[in-house]
Amino acid sequence: MEAPALGYSGTDTVAAAAASPERPQPFAELGMNEDEYKRVRHILGRRPTSSELAIYSVMWSEHCSYKSSKVHLRQFGEKAPKTDKLLVGMGENAGVVDIGQGWAVTFKVESHNHPSYVEPYQGAATGVGGIVRDIISMGARPIAVMDSLRFGPADAPDTQRVLPGVVAGIGGYGNSLGLPNIGGETVFDACYEQNPLVNALCVGVMKHEDIKRAVAPGPGNRVILFGALTGPDGIGGASVLASATFDEESHRKRPSVQVGDPFTEKLLIECCLELFGEDLVVGIQDLGAAGVSCATTELAAAGTGGMHVDLDAVPLRDATLLPEEILMSESQERMMAVVEPGKVDRFMEICARWEIPATVIGTVTDTGRLVMTWRGETIVDIPPVTAADEGPVYQRPLQPPADLGSLQSDTPGRLTRPSNGDELRRTVLWLAGSPNLAGKTWVTSQYDRYVMGNTVMAMPENAGVVRIDDESGLGIALSLDGNGRYSRLDPYAGAQLALSEAFRNVAATGARPLAVTNCLNFGSPEDPGVMWQFARAVEGLADGCQYLGIPVTGGNVSFYNQTGTTAINPTPVVGVLGVHDDVRRRVNMSLTTDGATIALLGETREEFGGSEWAHVVYGHLGGLPPLVDLKAEASLASVLVNAVRDGLVTAVHDLSDGGLSQTLVESCLRGGLGAKITLHGDPFVALFSESVARAMVVVTPGAEARLAALCESAGVPVAQLGVAGGDALTVTGRGTEGDQQELFSIPLHELREAHEHMLPSYAD
Template sequence: MYPGTDTVAIAAASPERPQPFAELGMNEDEYQRVRNILGRRPTSAELAIYSVMWSEHCSYKSSKVHLRQFGDKAPKTDKLLVGMGENAGVVDIGHGWAVTFKVESHNHPSYVEPHQGAATGVGGIVRDIISMGARPVAVMDSLRFGPADAPDTQRVLPGVVAGVGGYGNSLGLPNIGGETAFDACYAQNPLVNALCVGVMKHGDIKRAVAPGPGNRVILFGAPTGPDGIGGASVLASATFDEESHQKRPSVQVGDPFMEKLLIECCLELFGEDLVVGIQDLGAAGVSCATTELAAAGTGGMHVDLDTVPLRDATLLPEEILMSESQERMMAVVEPGKVDRFLEICARWEIPATVIGTVTDTRRLVMTWRGETIVDIPPVTAADEGPVYNRPLAPPHDLGALQSDTPGRLTRPSTGDELRRTVLWLAGSPNLASKTWVTSQYDRYVLGNTVMAMPENAGVVRVDDESGLGIALSLDGNGRYTRLDPYAGAQLALSESYRNVAATGARPMAVTNCLNFGSPEDPGVMWQFARAVEGLADACQYLGIPVTGGNVSFYNQTGETPINPTPVIGVLGVHDDVRRRVNMSLTTDGATIALLGETREEFGGSEWAHVVYGHLGGLPPLVDLKAEAALASVLVNAARDGLVTAVHDLSDGGLSQTLVESCLRGGLGARITLPGDPFVTLFSESVARAMVAVMPGAEARLAALCESAGVPVTQIGVAGGDALNVTGRTPEGDQQELFSIPLHELRESHERTLPTYAD
């Protein structure tokens, strides 16, 4: 029991009747622990706070023991200004500028109500960035759905895309990249992961902390309503009072225009130095904001719940505490600055109310209608939740899955078969053009977008004078991770790292969203533990720290979990965005070269997935040394103006890279394949990129590659209006294998998604 105030009155207000702790997601041991902490039975309001704060979503109780590796193995760098534990990480990018970025999930809400689930996912991650003191400058998204032709996908996909686009467009934030993928494992459990990035000066960083007894606690933004009560941790609030309340909706409703006002209001408040601590209200709402602010400050806070502005006057205090209504922030303000704070909020038409005071009691005390309904040590709710080291065991079918190699699958060998396979892959849902999706997003609003999808990575200008900018990529591959979680997480990192370097940016920091099934399943926890270990080890090797992220568990349909899907975002820095390189073949006669080593690697490949629906074997070999060497070549080649185009090789191999670069630039290519044509075209070996060399720079690029130990092979020239491929026939002869006019490639590549989405 923690020492505190007199508990007689508060205990008397909570008669001995059954409490719905199980319905709120707590087990008996957790409930008993709350009673031990308080030395009494909790009130229903206190139970609400502990239930949401100790939920998997808020407390990371099943993942915390593994996530510590990101800190323990973090590479030493003076560029990391704020690391894990805050709303978002902050990185020094030079010239006094800092960048904050983070990715989070909104998976389950987006299945229940696709439009609002996705929209509020964007709104929530944007507020994380605001709360660090930054101006949001761009968003990205990673979306995964069931089979493209499934009826449920046709319900969820349009709503999610409309939600992401509608909210981001209304905020005036460009959506600069991401991914959209389809797989049967995501049926009835789509993944909607949203990333936001913001910029600030070093001195502008804000923290989620409530220092200074006597400082005022101000809730500002939208009024609190019944939407989203318990959405992150429990599904209903009706268990508190079954007789008087119906089940509340568990998906929040967003208002992007209010959030736009909130952004500008916050930035003006920050500019006048009116805030000493700030926290956004997302998962767990007022419960989370008050407990976390108090726990990170002087340890105490007194809140009058009667002062919280409500949309629904019938809300019980438990519902006020658990509501996840959107577009709300909580600030800690010195008494002498409160009037100016409220004046600025009023000018932006942002409701703002003083709801409490910071204390030094180390107690969070809340009153409602003249009664004390909460009196807890806030640190116990915010930082001392249960921590589980759950059982681990490889999934029972993993051995059989890894043994079922793609080697038994019939490979295309003739020119006609290879041609048909190129077109199949180009038009497959995962590799087809995502223009139907991205055309609904504003990619260039604000005027600082330098590159956006379908480029290797999004690039944003930060400083007009110097040309300083950032590049961001967001990547994942659940099939690889299903076959080998340790390698799969590293492969996701490798691809994102490579994409950023392909634009000419130096990779600098990582964020992640780890999407897995139930942590109560030993097989899932083994996958999670191995993936975290793999990501931590790879970041340590590459020298780029994890700045923060999100864990999303319970992604499964019935007893069947999704493929383990770590989604990895990498931030890179451009010293001058004017030297960035895109993926388009545009220079007629330019030499096309393949950088890196190609091996026969088809486990988890798009070829096996698209042509045969096969998943088995082992994923491509991870080669972090080769990735780092390739990145150094690409960054230096861009800096020195040696290349006119760069495109990484990943899903679909060289075949898909050629298709995308030719179509993006509107220029064909004449390619001569070294070695086995099937392997060269469709292998998904890592640490590879295709480059178009600036005429006359071939020798300098070759010398750069030799110095870095990166293999380089000239494979053709850009030009014409078709993709012409020459290689070895099954009989061993060298001849033209196939030719595909660009208009035919474009038709195959662009028709797929509109067919399924309309």
Template sequence: MKEEEYRRVRDILGRRPTSAELAIYSVMWSEHCSYKSSKVHLRQFGDKAPQTDALLVGMGENAGVVDVGQGWAVTFKVESHNHPSYVEPYQGAATGVGGIVRDIMSMGARPIAVMDSLRFGPADAPDTQRVLPGVVAGVGGYGNSLGLPNIGGETVFDECYAQNPLVNALCVGVMKHEDIKRAVAPGPGNRVILFGAGTGPDGIGGASVLASATFDEESQAKRPSVQVGDPFMEKLLIECCLELFREDLVVGIQDLGAAGVSCATTELAAAGTGGMHVELDSVPLRDATLRPEEILMSESQERMMAVVEPGKVDRFLEICARWEIPATTIGAVTDTGRLVMTWRGETIVDIPPTTAADEGPVYQRPYEPPADLGSLQSDTPGRLTRPSNADEIRRTVLWLAGSPNLASKTWVTSQYDRYVLGNTVMAMPEDAGVVRIDDESGLGIALSLDGNGRYTRLDPYAGAQLALSEAFRNVAATGARPLAVTNCLNFGSPEDPGVMWQFARAVEGLADACQYLGVPVTGGNVSFYNQTGSTPINPTPVIGVLGVHDDVRRHVNMSFTSDGATLALLGETREEFGGSEWAHVVYGHLGGLPPLVDLAAERALASVLVNAAREGLLTAAHDVSDGGLSQALVESCLRGGLGAKITLRGDAFVSLFSESVARTVVAIRPGGEGRIVQLCEAAGVPVSQLGVIGGDSLDISTLGSDGEAQELFSIPLVELRDAHERTLPSYAG
């Protein structure tokens, strides 16, 4: 806590704060909990939110909620657990999953799936080989134990994330409209019940220590600040909460995540009648030596706090006992406007709860473009030597297919259960995960989680929009109608004006794009101080887009499985290589400008894809993004087990490796070619024939001046598969 913040606490209380009060304010006013450096910019998401009847609960709650039809509602959110995952990879990642699942539970929903976005340093770096296996095992171990399918995400490698991995976890849950719960404590006399795991020393100071500081050589000493998870307790907690909700025993509910009891009590009281009395020595402890300050700051996992009417307490406790969930009444709601806590008969906390929960410091951080931005943007990939003949282009296709960012992530995803619960329709490596919600109607949802730190480093405004447009496009490629957005904004220190400028521009870009595309931001997370010493990571907004399938039986996947089907490219290809995988993989180069953002083209393309799926015109669709058309073809061929015969028009290098956006490769059902052209013409989407599916190799030809196709090169699928699949296992050992 800064000196001026401490003085403000004294002014609020009119006296010196007790050590327990200081503990509450220090964690609640931390960057992680109060958003004190980001709040002034995040308001744009509300100010520019598109008007939509689908949004049932917006920002400010544990997670946003949207209407997906037929009386069903979906809640989803993504959050970070970056610093804990560096300090203690397994538990940091595991408790990141556990925390986001409880956010979804606290809205009254049943969690139905998780996703993750992971970023590490170079794949061959010793520190990556320490962190990567633990993080993947933590994500899989916790999610698998909960019985939740992991349906997608990212695994990215870049030098900038060395010693500062990004571990962003998403969870999605479903409920009926009438089952939505809120984090409120209304009704004087209602009881405050803490239930779940006991409170221990693990995670003490986690929110303020690990999320509000940069890394240095002493980071390993912070290991005790990482929470320890128990997924089996959380599984019981999920089922217990759902039964409590079904019997209408809960007036308000809040999970205990960052800042623990401090957060749950202040936020519930501030959002309710305004007062609460808590007997802190009633909190069940796993370590009897804990002091009040440690109890308040502990971030022990698998804990929830509920507000319950007095006449329903016995039944509440009875259900908890049946699920073997410890539950203790620790206080009551009041109308005093004060949060009062006692310890062994002595008052140790007496504060206005809104001052801790809602009225933390708000900083107008100075910001200006990073000093090196001009030189970075002017260092275009145009000076890089391009492949000059067929053999070099062929070799480039294989290099990209086997590069760490584009190679198969099966080593990672095979550790996750993708199909548990039986409602997963599609999962990684598909463009988006698809989950069935209603068996009878086929109602379902699609989710994609995307980001690109290189693009955002070159242009934060455009980079955030490009992350959104890719996730938007991925969802539409499955045939789902994009509906809403969540985000996790990963940046360096807000005290660095260059980083703060990146953040401000990225938020503005994302808010503007969401407004244009008609998809509101429902909530999310800001993660600052992602840097080692004075070197920040590339600014990395990770964007999740949720879409709706009226009937998941009409979904479209990325696999080339229809022998003889016509392949077409929807969208326009330009010569765009700034921040590209080609420049990164072949030359380690970052410079120039990212691909041109074209939101109108994205919206038009999405309409074509959704309508084509509804009409059953497509057998496959795969977006073109990192690695360009080359990588899209490689992935679809290998996924379906069939090759393709492709004829390129114009410069083969640009056609194959450009990363122009608003493009998708589609396989058209026989007889549907004319209708696809009609849809594209009506929407203003360029369409060009690529070739046909078939054979056991990827055959690339170019159109000669005489109008005849001339073979450029051919790569057998067995060779492509070897290049694509051997990379990660070789690094993982």
């Protein structure tokens, strides 16, 4: 794989740049357009050196500057609900929220999509490594990871190449770090063929007073680069690979993907925490996208405004690297710290004890300039704020996709529905074994879910739950959800549906939803249809968070997820974090109490647009997604949280993809106990509708009246479905003659065979 041609023979100094204004430069190859290049020349009053061009190209890339999304993302701040729980909001490496008892939690999700297509193992592994370093840079100890994965059809050759490598990369890196992987999702759809989505989340914990920031204050303070050595991997990753449409030409010139070393990162985590514990750091930044370029410009811009850096001091893995390549390298497992002169020796001692290379490469100044030298000559002299904070901002044209009207008018009402018990039975089994709904044990068994000993619940439960404080039982719940089909039909509603599902999943464990992170995966922003989808999704998510009273703490935008002119379905992935006052009172989704009452909370409507039933049985996408009902979602969440707290329920499972049918399958198989269910109304609608704000609960014996009263006071419909027991899922309902009869019965062993067979057979 070839990296972009960046340099010239010999060093391109500031003096040389001033003396050769007409010298051609490869700005287009670095992802810059002509207007952006002209603006750089205007800022500097001359042409940039090749090193300055490298800095501006990566810092002004779509991936780093959010130049097409920034005008829309402002809504997350403008519409943010007022809360004293938000300690650090958007703009930092990750958001931080107060969870009580002096504890703070930081969490964030980011994408590593294109690298994971190019080199699945390393692309996914370094995606995990990068998000973990974001969490470290806030001063926190990472405690868990999650992932949201999307691939092409399960039987496609492209998927067979990419999926095993991605899963192995996530497991290999996370397991080596000793971090539990507590949940996520694995989705298959033709739109993701040749453009998989690999979104990784990390969560960390700290005390309030331990929060760190990415700033470089104090002229005279030293700038220290520590961690792995700098090599040629990942050069141009932010500006070329992550900020351009995938096509054959870009494949040929794509840069190499970063190469990860989780064992170095594990040492780096412990080293950083010891440095923080001795108060040796006044500012810190991880080196991810844009590498040294990003760390130096952002630290300087957020501090006293200036920095002097000696690039000769950067420890290299490859001595032939040119200065501009050093600046653009995205070698992993590196951090940059700002340290007072009197504390440098102790900083170095701790790094040496952890076998972490550390080098002073510069000094903080108050000049308002970022100056870099190489072999005694000045090769960079720029105002850092212009690279870090004053990049181009675009108001891209917006227009609904040309096919949206015809797509929405093609409703699933024209599709033939199962009309008798045998057909309903086949549909239940078909969905249970379909790629998106089948058991993901083949994937999740490669992840360590219980390392560190604080995992309370993990996949396939509604949400991951982690204990924070042993004595009080304080803990957190996390869920990561999205649905590209819903967003394709209506991006505003699709974003809110992703939010509501994650919100519901967290509440289903008994946790109070508290905060949101997101990863917004879309096609090219230069396509007005894609940009309209993005704008509507952001507006929907901002409005939804405002209504539910939970702030967006930060996130990530991933554009150019398309091959040629074919974009993926717009895929906003939403993570919701909730708080458990005591994780010992959480509930899972398993049916385990023989004879216990099973009840359905919420209202079921005839809603099949974008549903798994239409997708699996007919390959159909059309109509409108389920109606968003945030009021009902909030009411349901309050009932679930209170019911779990008061011991009124022994199990809860939300209804989402696949409807009640899939919820019953998963709860029966998870607990190893069958159920006898009676449906009211149209059995097809009752089983497969994907209406929101619904959950199935198993009522604690003797608590039926108290649960009913709680639901009534909150305005949440509640209906008895049946009882747990036996070794089969037996469903009674309205027959073809309109009478009540047994529609079907499926032994658990047959359900299990259908549900757990698909991925292992595919993977083999």
